[in-house]
């Protein structure tokens with residue numbers, strides 16, 4: 187158990203009195219577990235963790251942060267790559283006990299409390315033959331992924347998560363509880379669709395759900411060569427919009443279904459998701475299977491939630507990562523990616539490529555705070571490291587590959603940014619998007635109470 191002294195500026199007894207939820211202080215059981223986030227290099231000791239029970243608790247915790255000046259972290263699924271879900275010495279507003287979910291199957295909508303995960307909402311919606319798209323990992327919180335955008339297995343068919351956000355309930359810096367949608371507080375509704383946690387704490391999201399009764403998906407593992415990588419991307423670009431793909435080019439992990447001699451060899455660990463019937467799915471996936479003899483082929487008709495298999499144990503890698511968009515992956519670029527991955531001896535290194543387009547690209551760039559509607563391919567480059575010296579080496583490798591991949595698209599997807607500073611945040615919010623966010627920030631959070639995030643300071647600050 188952690189035994190550091192309690193930060194004197196946060197009156198914990200008062201919080202215990204006021205909250206309906208659970209208050210976890212440094213000397214309480216469960217403190218270490220409660221302060222743990224997915225980013226393996228983050229080891230912060232907050233003064234207190236407030237596991238809120240409802241919207242009134244959220245207002246109370248925000249009031250305490252306002253009055254004390256303590257740094258406020260907002261935590262949902264804890265997956266922020268920057269470790270923004272936990273504060274050093276401040277207050278963590280932890281939403282994970284808020285798991286109410288109301289599905290209106292006839293209206294095809296769901297009100298979901300902000301402590302739910304992507305997997306939990308997906309499983310519950312699928313019981314009605316319905317779905318809303320999140321990302322590739324079930325344990326990601328709906329709070330973070332929705333407010334940042336949401337790119338997953340349904341992105342080309344139905345768009346980003348925010349494209350199915352119909353309304354939200356949000357507590358702002360002054361403690362007001364606002365219901366926002368396209369007609370009510372439209373500026374705030376615009377800002378929380380891509381602008382992240384800058385504007386308040388969303389307590390409930392209302393999603394549009396889509397009928398999704400047939401789905402074909404799973405993992406296809408191919409040997410990674412210049413031809414297969416370029417071919418995979420070309421096939422993904424030509425595929426019908428029902429198909430969204432993720433190509434992870436990486437050394438094969440020691441997965442039980444892969445022959446032992448393949449472990450450590452460079453492969454495309456492809457994740458394919460086809461939102462449609464089995465026959466059409468087979469047709470859409472055939473070009474990928476034809477690229478090479480698959481090392482493993484687990485793509486088959488499934489229930490959509492099976493795209494989120496159970497996650498076992500604690501996964502907290504020490505990793506450096508960068509995100510970017512690229513315009514094209516031709517054979518030369520694919521060869522360069524393969525060559526760089528082969529040259530590295532990091533325990534794990536990956537170039538992840540996601541072809542975008544489809545429904546996501548049809549939304550006007552200024553309709554939400556996610557402006558990258560024309561971006562073609564989302565690329566994430568990452569490497570594991572083993573200590574401070576190794577970190578420098580791995581970061582240089584990641585930076586070099588990013589520099590070599592850089593084409594015309596200078597943007598970035600906010601949800602994959604690490605702790606990289608204002609220039610990176612600005613690349614997520616180009617030009618007019620930044621200006622509009624900053625002016626909405628000035629209106630709803632003039633003192634930048636919500637600053638432990640990919641921060642957009644209030645205009646004029």
Ligand SMILES: Cc1cc2nc3c(=O)[nH]c(=O)nc-3n(C[C@H](O)[C@H](O)[C@H](O)COP(=O)(O)OP(=O)(O)OC[C@H]3O[C@@H](n4cnc5c(N)ncnc54)[C@H](O)[C@@H]3O)c2cc1C
Nearest residue numbers: 262263264265266270271321322327329330337383388639
């Ligand atoms: C293994 C892994 C896989 C991922 N895969 C994908 C993917 O496929 N697609 C994709 O789009 N993204 C993906 N991401 C990125 C993910 O969407 C972001 O890291 C997201 O911010 C995580 O949300 P969270 O609630 O789990 O994180 P947290 O760390 O709990 O929250 C992150 C930040 O989001 C904000 N936030 C959270 N909840 C609220 C709320 N209720 N109201 C206001 N602000 C809030 C806060 O600023 C908070 O600091 C992945 C991340 C990981 C680690």
